[in-house]
Amino acid sequence: MAVTAQNVRVNGEAAVASDPIIHKGKYRFPPGLRLNLPLYTGRSFFDRTNPILLFEYLQRYGRAAHYRLLWHHIVLLNDPSDIREVLVDKAQCFIKERTQKRMKILLGDGLITADGEVHKRHRRIAAPAFHRQRIQAYASTIVEYAAAMADEWKPGKQMDVAAEMMRLALRITARTLFDTEVTEEIHAINDEANAVMDIYNDLIAMPRAEDLLRWRVPIPVLKRFQRSKDRLDSVVDRMIARKREEMVRVGREAESARTDLLSMLIAARDEEARSGGLSDLELRDEVMTIFLAGYETVANALAWTWLLLGQNPEVEAELIAELRRVLGGRLPTLDDVAKLTYTEMVFAEAMRLYPPAWAMGRQAICDVEIGPYHFPKGTFLFFSQYIVHRDQRFYDEPLEFRTERFTPEAKAQRPRFAYFPFGGGGRQCIGESFAWMEGVLVLATLAQRWQLDVVKEQKIALQPKITLRPKHGIRVIPHMRQK
Numbered sequence: 001m002a003v004t005a006q007n008v009r010v011n012g013e014a015a016v017a018s019d020p021i022i023h024k025g026k027y028r029f030p031p032g033l034r035l036n037l038p039l040y041t042g043r044s045f046f047d048r049t050n051p052i053l054l055f056e057y058l059q060r061y062g063r064a065a066h067y068r069l070l071w072h073h074i075v076l077l078n079d080p081s082d083i084r085e086v087l088v089d090k091a092q093c094f095i096k097e098r099t100q101k102r103m104k105i106l107l108g109d110g111l112i113t114a115d116g117e118v119h120k121r122h123r124r125i126a127a128p129a130f131h132r133q134r135i136q137a138y139a140s141t142i143v144e145y146a147a148a149m150a151d152e153w154k155p156g157k158q159m160d161v162a163a164e165m166m167r168l169a170l171r172i173t174a175r176t177l178f179d180t181e182v183t184e185e186i187h188a189i190n191d192e193a194n195a196v197m198d199i200y201n202d203l204i205a206m207p208r209a210e211d212l213l214r215w216r217v218p219i220p221v222l223k224r225f226q227r228s229k230d231r232l233d234s235v236v237d238r239m240i241a242r243k244r245e246e247m248v249r250v251g252r253e254a255e256s257a258r259t260d261l262l263s264m265l266i267a268a269r270d271e272e273a274r275s276g277g278l279s280d281l282e283l284r285d286e287v288m289t290i291f292l293a294g295y296e297t298v299a300n301a302l303a304w305t306w307l308l309l310g311q312n313p314e315v316e317a318e319l320i321a322e323l324r325r326v327l328g329g330r331l332p333t334l335d336d337v338a339k340l341t342y343t344e345m346v347f348a349e350a351m352r353l354y355p356p357a358w359a360m361g362r363q364a365i366c367d368v369e370i371g372p373y374h375f376p377k378g379t380f381l382f383f384s385q386y387i388v389h390r391d392q393r394f395y396d397e398p399l400e401f402r403t404e405r406f407t408p409e410a411k412a413q414r415p416r417f418a419y420f421p422f423g424g425g426g427r428q429c430i431g432e433s434f435a436w437m438e439g440v441l442v443l444a445t446l447a448q449r450w451q452l453d454v455v456k457e458q459k460i461a462l463q464p465k466i467t468l469r470p471k472h473g474i475r476v477i478p479h480m481r482q483k
């Protein structure tokens, strides 16, 4: 084993990197933890409930860091050019890593968990529902629901804005993408998703959880998970059945019956069944995947945005000035989205500091060179939006909330993967345009009417599970704005 500096290629140009390399046979690894990860139990960076601590610790190794978990090689990549190689340039050498695959126990074979041909087929079927024009048709519903929430809030009455944003995003997703009435049953989705999120890290860590679930082994955490999963499945099954009936009633070919994602997925299932479309089970998996991926992420992004606005009155003042200038007191419309540039910058900067998808990972399916390294097949590569978005190399005073980081000029100065809240490459978030539009319209609708003061006596803590949630919620006191 030898440590050397390497000549590496960065964007096609030869450059001398001082990054140390550990040679192991024909492979080249970054430095990192010398012992197997479980042997660090008891150290401050080893906390099963907060994997961000480990990633923060590993940042000290620079461009990348290596550790072993049992016999697995695991590498954290911190450099945008290396992340780009994994997600874009050499994407064919990778599949989703184990913890994301394990989400199959909840999501089955939907877009997030599937790989290879299955993923391509699902993406082709779902893509039309996310085309820009299609997404734009949802703008008025988003504003209608946000305005209804603005009517419900009471001046001076403390509330948890994180829970409120979950409620709102759930309603918006149900109505726009799944054309579903927002009933108690739909709200049950949120309760069950919360229950699953609570036990998620335990499930990920449990060896052979899939088999134990299949064999219905009576372990409390598995029983709790199965209860939630059964309930979620039955809500989704009923949603599909109702939509199917409606499509038959209206006429399968009628355009009006096919404007939402759910109708499109059902039609794809029915029309393509013989030519390799979606099976009934795949249809349910896809609905569940997009439903959960679609509301939870946006809700968290908005919750963190309210916290940051409450803590940064000068940013809030500039936001309100833009809303007054562009909207003059009326509700926003689709046409306003492009004009609400500062609102978008606020949302972007909030997702820099608190990216809802806070880390991603892949597993190499062949030996692969990434930057100056050479990894064997089977290596797990992780990269964290939370870590890279707070890196001083790309952001001065990274912990400060500074919207000017998102002017077009400032954005052009940074490498593409210094900011990647929606991932990148062929598996980039399919709902990205939807999320930006929803974020901007919800902020514009609610911030016009309400100022949310963050309650001082509360602990704001991170809960990094599948998404980055505020552990204890975010308590605020709403005050109505002067017209």
Ligand code: HEM
Residues within 6 Å of the ligand: 111, 112, 123, 177, 289, 290, 293, 294, 295, 297, 298, 301, 355, 356, 357, 360, 361, 420, 421, 422, 423, 424, 426, 427, 428, 429, 430, 431, 432, 434, 435
């Ligand atoms: C702020 C909001 C959102 C964030 C931060 C976010 C983030 C992400 C990220 C990072 C990925 C890539 C994961 C990977 O490659 O391993 C992803 C994929 C995905 N997202 Fe989102 N997302 C958001 C909103 C949405 C919405 C609104 C929907 C749907 C309505 C959605 C549906 C999906 C789906 C289906 C995938 C899998 C795509 C594929 O692999 O082809 N997301 N998202």
